[in-house]
Amino acid sequence: MVQRQIPRPAEVLELMRLKRPEFNARKRRLDAALTIEDLRAIAKRRTPRAAFDYTDGAAEAEISLARARQAFHDLEFHPSVLRDVAAVDTSTTIFGGPSALPFGIAPTGFTRLMQTEGETAGAGAAAAAGIPFCLSTLGTTSIEDVRAANPSGRNWFQLYVMNKREISYALVERAAAAGFDTLMFTVDTPVAGARLRDKRNGFSIPPQLSLRTIANAIPRPWWWYDFLTTPKLEFASLSATGGTVGELLDAAMDPTISYEDLRVIREMWPGKLAVKGVQTVEDARKLTDAGVDGLVLSNHGGRQLDRAPIPFHLLPEVVREVGDDVEITVDTGIMNGADIVACIALGARFTLIGRAYLYGLMAGGRPGVDRTIGILAEQVVRTMKLLGAHHLGELTPRHVTQLTRLTPLTARPATAR
Template sequence: MTDRQLPRWSELKPLLRGRPIELDPTTRRLERALSIADLRRAARHRTPRSVFDYTDGAADAEISLRRARSLFRRLELRPSVLRDVSVVDTTTTMLGRPASVPFAFAPTGFTRLMHHDGERAVVRAAQRHGIPYTLSTMGTTTIEDVAAAGPDARRWFQLYVWKDRSAGVDLMARAKAAGFEALMLTVDVPVAGARFRDVRNGFSIPPSLTVKTVLDAATHPAWWFNLLTTEPLTFASLSSWDGTVAELIDQLFDPSMTLADLEWLRASWDGPLIIKGIQTVEDARRVVDAGADVVVLSNHGGRQLDRAPVPLRLLPDVVDALEGRAEVWTDTGILNGTDIVAALALGADATMVGRAYLYGLMAGGERGVDRAAKILTAEVRRTMALLGVRTVTELGPQHVRLP
């Protein structure tokens, strides 16, 4: 028989440690988010279906995106034990300058639809964490306003080449005048990908008031209130548009652009040049031969060509082919710091994340972006320690095995 006794108050008291009541709902929501997946779930509840699906979705059957994420999930990490990892340093070099973490915030369009503070919130958070931020041509805050919001941030400008080349020249001049460090040319959008979620949701810019959106507004009143009571939706590169994203792309973007057009671009931009959207070894060689300083292996987050190459799978071959002539970055499918570390081990100089910080933005505005940056940084540091490496430069192919 087990002897029992009533517990004494002195024994119970240490166990009854209640947490202080947090009155701010955003703080409560973000404190519960332990991963980017948690932020994604919060974002889904905070924003209208069409806005969430625009961020979360990809092209056609979304095979490219699923394959990219699947490869990250299935790879095997190979730790080296009995190493001194009492101090782990996540700093690296991007464009020849130090960066506090080995990832940057990728360009994203229509960011003020995710949260009314939009690009301003992102660049302020990026500045605090020492993370480079790229403003998209399709951004919803002007070049000058982003520069004012993050005067000490590393700011890059992403360019799509329009049929009207003078518009591109003007944008590059404005970016240069506003102190943007580098130009990122995206080359994988000659036409818009087939984004079925947007079509099914009737997603348009600006959002149209239909029976469906009015019903959705009833379940997301804060989002609609913020949209309708803050500054009107504007764009970094055009004054207005009334239609779908695909219609905008097909109307404005130049499908006739070739490698020869890089000479035109170089005549207007003499700073670092990043080429984003490379999906073959041969194209990586071609753009570096034409003067690219950085190659970003990307299939546009699966949002353009479905069944496109998985950037992570392509990464070792491109690194070998370029032989150090340019930096090699990668994106697509990255949802945690372990994904970032795996890409670095396979040869990437750095990575870019898009949806990860947008989920944070939708979940809690600027504080949500902060939370996403902290989650990713902590995961990078922890994964490095568990692998037995102290610095980014110690990572190598011995630490990861692809399936």
């Protein structure tokens, strides 16, 4: 028989832990976000549809993005046990300098449209976390203002080669003068991808008001207050600002971009040079032979060629081919610190986060970006501890198996040597 008794008030009180209320609404919602998906959900509630869809969407049917994210789900970790992992070291070096974590903030365009602090929030959060920040050619904060927001940290610049080459050359010179240490020469945008969400939303720079956009904005007065009471939204590095995103890209980019452009930029740039948008082993070898310092395996977040190669799947092949000769970075699809750990284990030196950073920005400005970095950092540390790795150098391919979901019916094109 179970012995029963009348509950004692003192014992009941011991079970009750009243949480101190948080009156700061932004802090309350950010503290409640435990994953990047949580930040995405907050961002979607707080941001007008056109701006959110620009961040969240990809090209055409968005297959490339879905596959990239699925690839990180389709992996299996193999932990080592009975190892003292009370402390782990997440620091690394990339492109000649340090980073406290194995990821940095990727270049994103039109960033102040998502939330008015824009690149300043990203650069400041990166500085506080001790990681690199990369500014886009299509950024809405100037090179010099990013430097002011991150005066002692690492700043990188992402370069599009314009049809007017003098524009690109001037940006290279300004970035060098501002002390940016790495240039990301982007090669996957000879023309703009077909970003259908943007077309359907009538997304443009600057935003154009219609009955639909006004109706969508009514529940989000805070976004419009920030937008209308802060400096005009425009490109900080370009003079042309009118039109849809695709029209702007098509007007600015040049489909004649070639290895000669790479040679010219290499001669102009005094720091490290990485090529962003590498999607085949053959190109990885050619670019390495051309003397670049780094490769960024990327399909532009699925925003250019739909059904493009999955960077995470491409990683082991590229590491086998050129991993001893060049530093390899990965982006596209990263939504969890475990994704980052898996990339490092398979031979990447570093990773970049784009959407994850923007979800945090839209969810809460600078504190939201801090929260993004904090969530990913916690996940990196926890995954390393559970794998039994004391530092990044102990992560090897034996820790990760890429599970098969998409199997080619025919062999991929042979590598040209």
